[in-house]
Amino acid sequence: MVYLDHAATTDVRPEVIADLTEELGSLGNPSSLHGHGRAARRTVEEARERLAGALGCTPHEVVFTGGGTESDNIAVKGLYWSRNAEDQARRRILVSAVEHHAVLDPAHWMADHQGAVFEALPVDGAGRVDPRALRDAIERDPGSVALVSVMWANNEVGTVQPVAELAAVAAEHGVPFHTDAVQAVGAEPVDFATSGVSALTVSGHKLGGPVGAGALVVGRGLAPVPVLHGGGQERDIRSGSLSTPLLRGLATAVDLAVAEREEHAKHLASLRDDLEERVRAEVPDVVVNGDPDGRLPGISHLSFPGCEGDALLMLLDARGISCSTGSACSAGVAQPSHVLLSMGADPDTALSSLRLSLGRTSAPEDVAALAGAIGPAVERARAARAKRRR
Ligand SMILES: Cc1ncc(COP(=O)(O)O)c(C=O)c1O
Numbered sequence: 001m002v003y004l005d006h007a008a009t010t011d012v013r014p015e016v017i018a019d020l021t022e023e024l025g026s027l028g029n030p031s032s033l034h035g036h037g038r039a040a041r042r043t044v045e046e047a048r049e050r051l052a053g054a055l056g057c058t059p060h061e062v063v064f065t066g067g068g069t070e071s072d073n074i075a076v077k078g079l080y081w082s083r084n085a086e087d088q089a090r091r092r093i094l095v096s097a098v099e100h101h102a103v104l105d106p107a108h109w110m111a112d113h114q115g116a117v118f119e120a121l122p123v124d125g126a127g128r129v130d131p132r133a134l135r136d137a138i139e140r141d142p143g144s145v146a147l148v149s150v151m152w153a154n155n156e157v158g159t160v161q162p163v164a165e166l167a168a169v170a171a172e173h174g175v176p177f178h179t180d181a182v183q184a185v186g187a188e189p190v191d192f193a194t195s196g197v198s199a200l201t202v203s204g205h206k207l208g209g210p211v212g213a214g215a216l217v218v219g220r221g222l223a224p225v226p227v228l229h230g231g232g233q234e235r236d237i238r239s240g241s242l243s244t245p246l247l248r249g250l251a252t253a254v255d256l257a258v259a260e261r262e263e264h265a266k267h268l269a270s271l272r273d274d275l276e277e278r279v280r281a282e283v284p285d286v287v288v289n290g291d292p293d294g295r296l297p298g299i300s301h302l303s304f305p306g307c308e309g310d311a312l313l314m315l316l317d318a319r320g321i322s323c324s325t326g327s328a329c330s331a332g333v334a335q336p337s338h339v340l341l342s343m344g345a346d347p348d349t350a351l352s353s354l355r356l357s358l359g360r361t362s363a364p365e366d367v368a369a370l371a372g373a374i375g376p377a378v379e380r381a382r383a384a385r386a387k388r389r390r
Contacts, residue, residue: 002321002369006359007155007183007299013208013360015256016249020210023245030242031233040244047251054251054258055202055217056191063216063234064247068182068203070227071216072102074237075178075199076149078224080110083146083176085225090146092117094137096129096161097342103149103180104338116146120342126291127159127343134169142173150177152184152200156326156339156355157290158299160188167196176222182206182214186257187265187296192217199224202254204246208360209253213246268358269297275356275367276300282375289340289353298358301326303345307352307381310334315377316354321370324355 230239
């Protein structure tokens with residue numbers, strides 16, 4: 001079996017499995033005042049310190065959550081509510097057109113149900129937001145902007161955004177800037193303090209940690225209104241009992257991913273370059289998507305003219321190779337990816353794409369297996385499509 005879908009989720013590291021296993025046997029709620037509780041609290045606070053050290057923020061700025069989706073929801077909804085409560089003129093939510101649904105959908109929901117105004121920031125053909133486009137959007141009416149959210153790196157095509165430049169534009173106008181760094185941590189140098197962002201999302205299961213654990217880094221001076229109400233944990237921003245095992249595992253994963261980043265990124269980039277070269281040798285008209293000058297080392301997003309991505313995915317799956325199309329399925333019909341469409345691709349091209357993503361356990365044999373399977377798969381997918389169209 002060959003796994004080329006590490007951007008969807010990746011192997012839990014052995015060090016993390018050891019942490020989880022040990023901690024699952026420990027008793028105590030970190031919020032309890034007795035000895036068991038205090039021991040659990042110590043573990044959670046150590047995890048907070050390690051996470052903060054790895055991400056370049058202070059421990060106080062770390063809010064533990066149940067993962068990327070939850071962090072993004074708190075950022076978009078919570079920051080909107082707090083900014084709008086201070087000044088009701090602040091109704092615009094500016095988000096890049098290529099955000100993950102964990103940002104896009106809460107932003108749309110706020111527009112549909114909470115009186116917000118949704119505004120998509122355009123991207124160029126490489127999927128990049130031009131800081132001038134953000135400046136233009138804010139300066140049209142700075143007093144009406146509630147928040148900006150632009151991801152650090154895109155989960156489909158891997159394009160890395162000029163986050164520090166974008167954050168600086170927002171800061172000039174005192175507008176909070178959130179970034180979804182779920183795909184970036186461990187692949188790109190991510191430092192909260194020097195990036196100038198106001199809030200940052202990280203998720204455990206994309207970098208060797210457990211699924212269901214993540215964090216929202218919330219900079220000083222921001223107080224997102226909670227989405228969940230309850231016991232008041234995590235400075236009242238995210239109520240709910242803290243999972244000592246998951247948070248210890250999350251901290252270990254982030255710590256190791258950041259410490260090993262440079263070497264890891266080199267390894268991934270070399271495998272990816274080899275993969276693209278070998279696929280091009282089999283399918284000369286393949287198109288590589290994303291920003292050639294700034295994309296994640298482990299993602300190769302490819303369009304195969306004349307094919308349907310779904311058909312390719314199934315044909316590769318039949319050969320034991322797991323990958324992704326990136327396109328959503330609605331009522332059984334594949335929908336072209338909003339990311340590709342925003343980058344200017346026509347729907348047919350968008351639907352002809354595959355995302356092949358590499359991770360810590362990827363090896364040259366995985367690339368070789370794909371190279372051996374892709375030619376015949378493309379041929380069959382093309383023939384099937386041509387037959388259907390006749
Ligand atoms: C960029 C990005 N943001 C958010 C998420 C959601 O994170 P989680 O699966 O931890 O909820 C993902 C995962 O698919 C992602 O790739």
